[in-house]
Amino acid sequence: MSNKLLEIKNLFVKAEEKEILKGIDLTINKGEIHVIMGPNGSGKTTTANAILNNPEYIKEKGEIIFDGKNITNTKTDEIARQGVFMSFQLPEEIPGISVTNFLKYAKSKATGKPIKVFQFKDELAKYMEELNMNPKNMERSLNVGFSGGEKKKNEILQMLVLNPKLAILDETDSGLDVDAIRTVSKGIEMFKNKDNAVLIITHNTKILKNLTVDYVHVLVDGHIVKTGGQELASEIEEEGYGKYKKEVSNNE
Amino acid sequence: MSKSKVKDIDRNIYDIKNKDEYDFKVKKGLTKEIIEEISEQKNDPQWMREFRLNALEVYNKLELPTWGPDLSELDMNEIATYVRPKSKLNTSWDEVPEDIKTTFDKLGIPEAEKKSLAGVGAQYDSEVVYHSMKEELIKQGVVYTDMETAIKEYPKLVKEHFMKCVPVYDHKFVALHGAVWSGGSFVYVPKGVKVDIPLQSYFRLNSPESGQFEHTLIIVDEGASLHFIEGCSAPKYNKINLHAGCVELFVKDNAYLRYSTIENWSKNMLNLNTKKAIIGKNAQVDWVSGSFGSKISMLYPMSILNGEGSKTEYTGISFAGKGQNLDTGFKVVHNAPNTSSVINAKSISKSDGKCTYRSLVRINENAKNTKSSVSCESLMLDDTSISDTIPVNDIKTDEVEFSHEAKIGKISDKAIFYLMSRGLSEEDAKAMIVRGFAYPISKELPVEYAAEMNNLINLELEGAIG
Numbered sequence: 001m002s003n004k005l006l007e008i009k010n011l012f013v014k015a016e017e018k019e020i021l022k023g024i025d026l027t028i029n030k031g032e033i034h035v036i037m038g039p040n041g042s043g044k045t046t047t048a049n050a051i052l053n054n055p056e057y058i059k060e061k062g063e064i065i066f067d068g069k070n071i072t073n074t075k076t077d078e079i080a081r082q083g084v085f086m087s088f089q090l091p092e093e094i095p096g097i098s099v100t101n102f103l104k105y106a107k108s109k110a111t112g113k114p115i116k117v118f119q120f121k122d123e124l125a126k127y128m129e130e131l132n133m134n135p136k137n138m139e140r141s142l143n144v145g146f147s148g149g150e151k152k153k154n155e156i157l158q159m160l161v162l163n164p165k166l167a168i169l170d171e172t173d174s175g176l177d178v179d180a181i182r183t184v185s186k187g188i189e190m191f192k193n194k195d196n197a198v199l200i201i202t203h204n205t206k207i208l209k210n211l212t213v214d215y216v217h218v219l220v221d222g223h224i225v226k227t228g229g230q231e232l233a234s235e236i237e238e239e240g241y242g243k244y245k246k247e248v249s250n251n252e
Numbered sequence: 253m254s255k256s257k258v259k260d261i262d263r264n265i266y267d268i269k270n271k272d273e274y275d276f277k278v279k280k281g282l283t284k285e286i287i288e289e290i291s292e293q294k295n296d297p298q299w300m301r302e303f304r305l306n307a308l309e310v311y312n313k314l315e316l317p318t319w320g321p322d323l324s325e326l327d328m329n330e331i332a333t334y335v336r337p338k339s340k341l342n343t344s345w346d347e348v349p350e351d352i353k354t355t356f357d358k359l360g361i362p363e364a365e366k367k368s369l370a371g372v373g374a375q376y377d378s379e380v381v382y383h384s385m386k387e388e389l390i391k392q393g394v395v396y397t398d399m400e401t402a403i404k405e406y407p408k409l410v411k412e413h414f415m416k417c418v419p420v421y422d423h424k425f426v427a428l429h430g431a432v433w434s435g436g437s438f439v440y441v442p443k444g445v446k447v448d449i450p451l452q453s454y455f456r457l458n459s460p461e462s463g464q465f466e467h468t469l470i471i472v473d474e475g476a477s478l479h480f481i482e483g484c485s486a487p488k489y490n491k492i493n494l495h496a497g498c499v500e501l502f503v504k505d506n507a508y509l510r511y512s513t514i515e516n517w518s519k520n521m522l523n524l525n526t527k528k529a530i531i532g533k534n535a536q537v538d539w540v541s542g543s544f545g546s547k548i549s550m551l552y553p554m555s556i557l558n559g560e561g562s563k564t565e566y567t568g569i570s571f572a573g574k575g576q577n578l579d580t581g582f583k584v585v586h587n588a589p590n591t592s593s594v595i596n597a598k599s600i601s602k603s604d605g606k607c608t609y610r611s612l613v614r615i616n617e618n619a620k621n622t623k624s625s626v627s628c629e630s631l632m633l634d635d636t637s638i639s640d641t642i643p644v645n646d647i648k649t650d651e652v653e654f655s656h657e658a659k660i661g662k663i664s665d666k667a668i669f670y671l672m673s674r675g676l677s678e679e680d681a682k683a684m685i686v687r688g689f690a691y692p693i694s695k696e697l698p699v700e701y702a703a704e705m706n707n708l709i710n711l712e713l714e715g716a717i718g
Contacts, residue, residue, distance in 0.1 A: 092667040096692065162674065
C-alpha cells in the first residue's frame with residue numbers, strides 16, 4: 001500500500017492574471033509534517049488554495065494527486081469530503097449560523113452520515129477544553145465578531161472535528177501572537193497520527209518552535225528553491241530569504 | 253444529490269390544484285350590478301351594501317399608483333371577485349368537504365392547530381370554511397370568528413371599526429377591497445386578557461382568474477395581548493390572480509400584538525395587500541413578515557403610534573426569484589411623545605428577481621423624544637438579480653434619535669469557498685448563507701413557521717446553481 005498522501009507535479013497557477021506558481025513539485029506521505037516557508041508574495045497561500053481548487057486560482061499546467069486520486073480539477077467540496085482540510089488565515093464570517101450547527105452540518109457532510117448527537121457533544125466538549133475555548137462562543141454566529149485568537153481556535157476546532165487526512169494550515173499572518181501559536185501547536189499535537197499529514201504554510205518560524213517537522217520547503221517567487229529538515233527553518237530565522245531570492249534571480 | 257439539513261418540502265404541496273368547483277361564482281368584472289350581486293349573495297346588512305357601493309365609486313375615481321411596479325397587466329374585467337366554495341362554515345375539520353380538507357391537511361393546518369395554536373381559521377377562495385378556538389379562550393371572552401359572523405353577532409363593534417383604520421380612499425386597491433371584500437377574521441381580545449398561544453388564519457385561493465379580498469379586523473383591548481399568524485398560498489395558474497386583502501389592527505392602551513405573516517402566493521398572483529395598526533398609549537405592535545411568492549407584491553404594513561410611549565417593531569424579509577417583483581417595506585407615523593420604532597428589513601433576490609425596499613418614517617412635531625432606527629439589507633445571489641432601496645424620512649421635530657442603515661451586496665464568493673472547503677456543496681453553501689441572512693427574521697417566528705420559511709428558502713434556491 002502506498003504511503004503517499006499528496007503529490008503535486010509540476011504545478012503552474014495563475015491568480016488575477018498573474019503567474020504565481022511556476023512549476024511546483026511536492027510529495028507528502030502519511031505521518032509527515034511539512035512546512036512551506038517563503039517571503040510575502042512567493043505563492044504560499046496560492047499553493048493552499050490550488051490544492052483545494054479555489055476557482056479564483058487558475059491551474060495552467062500540472063496535476064495534484066490526493067490519496068491516489070487526481071483532484072486537480074475536482075470541486076472544492078468534493079476535495080474536502082475526500083479528506084483535505086484548510087485552516088484559513090482570515091476565516092469568513094457567516095452571520096446567522098451558530099458554530100455548533102455549522103460543525104454538525106459540516107461533519108455530517110464530511111462523513112456522509114447523520115451525527116450521533118451525544119457522542120458529538122462529548123467530542124466537542126473535549127476539544128474545546130483542550131483548546132481553552134469559551135463554550136458560549138459555540139452558540140454565536142460562525143466567526144462573526146470573533147477576535148483573531150477566537151477565529152484561530154475555531155479553525156483548529158473544525159480541523160479536529162472534521163478529522164481530515166491532510167490538514168493544510170495557512171499561517172501566513174506575521175502577526176500571530178503567542179496564544180495563537182500555542183493553539184496551532186496544541187491542535188497539531190492532538191490531530192497528528194501515523195495515517196494523516198499536516199502542511200503548514202508560514203513565514204513565521206516561531207510557530208515551528210514547539211513542533212517537530214519532517215520537511216521544510218522554501219518557496220520563492222513560485223518555485224520551491226530548497227527542501228530540508230527542521231534545521232532549514234532555523235537557518236531562515238537567522239539569515240532570512242535573501243540568499244534564496246538571489247538564487248532565483250540568477251536562474252532567471 | 254445533496255440533501256439539506258432542513259427537510260426538503262414537496263413543492264407540489266403549494267401547487268395542489270383542486271377542480272374549480274364552487275357553489276357560486278360572480279361573473280368577471282367590476283360593475284355596480286356585480287357588487288350588488290355579491291352583497292345579495294352575502295346577505296349583507298343595509299349599511300354594508302351601501303358601504304360597498306360607495307367604495308366602488310371611490311375605486312372608479314382613484315388612479316393606479318404612479319410609482320412602484322407596473323400593474324398594467326391587471327384587467328379587472330378578467331377577475332371574478334367573489335367565489336363561494338362548496339362548503340359552509342364549519343367548526344370541525346371533519347365537516348369540511350374532502351378536497352378542501354385535503355388541501356389544508358397537506359398545508360399542515362389541522363396539525364398545527366392540534367400542536368401549537370389556540371385557534372384556527374381557514375379561508376378557501378372567498379369564504380371561511382373552518383373556524384375554531386380553544387374553549388378556555390371563549391370563556392375569557394375572546395372572540396375569534398369569520399367577518400361575516402362578526403357582522404351579525406357584533407354589529408356595533410364591527411361598524412365602529414370596519415375600514416376606520418384603513419379608509420377606502422387610502423388607495424385604489426383599498427377601495428376595491430371595500431367594494432368586494434369577503435371572508436377574513438375578526439378577533440376581539442377583552443381588557444387584560446393575555447392570549448399566550450397564537451391564533452392563525454390561513455387563506456387559500458384555489459379558483460383561477462379570481463381574487464381574494466379577505467378582511468382581518470383585530471381589536472386588542474387595554475392591557476390585553478395576542479399573537480396572530482396569517483398564512484397564505486395558492487396554486488399556480490397561467491392567468492393573473494389578485495389578492496387585495498386588508499388588515500386593520502386596533503391596539504389599545506398598554507396592549508400588545510404580534511402579527512406574523514408567511515406569504516407564499518403562486519407566481520401568477522398580484523399581491524396588493526394593505527395592513528395598518530393604530531397603537532394606543534404604551535402599547536406595542538410587532539410585525540414579522542415573510543414574503544416569498546407572488547408575481548408582483550406591493551406591501552407596506554403601517555404602524556400609527558398615536559399613544560404616548562407606544563412602540564412598534566417591523567422585521568421583514570422578501571425573496572424574489574425569477575420573474576418576481578416584490579416591492580415591500582414599512583411605514584410608521586410617530587404622533588405622540590416618547591414613541592419608538594425599529595425597522596429591520598431584509599431582501600434576497602436571484603435570477604432577475606427584483607426586490608425594492610420602500611419605507612416611510614414620519615415623525616410629527618409633537619412626537620418629542622422619539623426614537624427610530626431603520627436597517628435594511630439586501631443580498632443578491634447573482635449578477636442578474638436587482639435590488640433597490642427607497643426610504644423616505646420625514647422628521648418634523650428635533651428631539652429625535654434617528655438612524656438609518658442600508659446595505660446592498662452580492663453573496664460572497666469567498667464565503668461560499670470557505671463553506672465548500674468544509675465539504676458543503678455549492679448549493680448547500682449558498683443555502684446556508686441565505687438561511688443565516690434570514691435568521692434574524694426566522695428566529696422571530698414560531699418554530700414550525702421558521703422551519704417553513706427555511707423550506708421556502710431551500711425551495712427558492714433549488715436549481716439556483718447552473
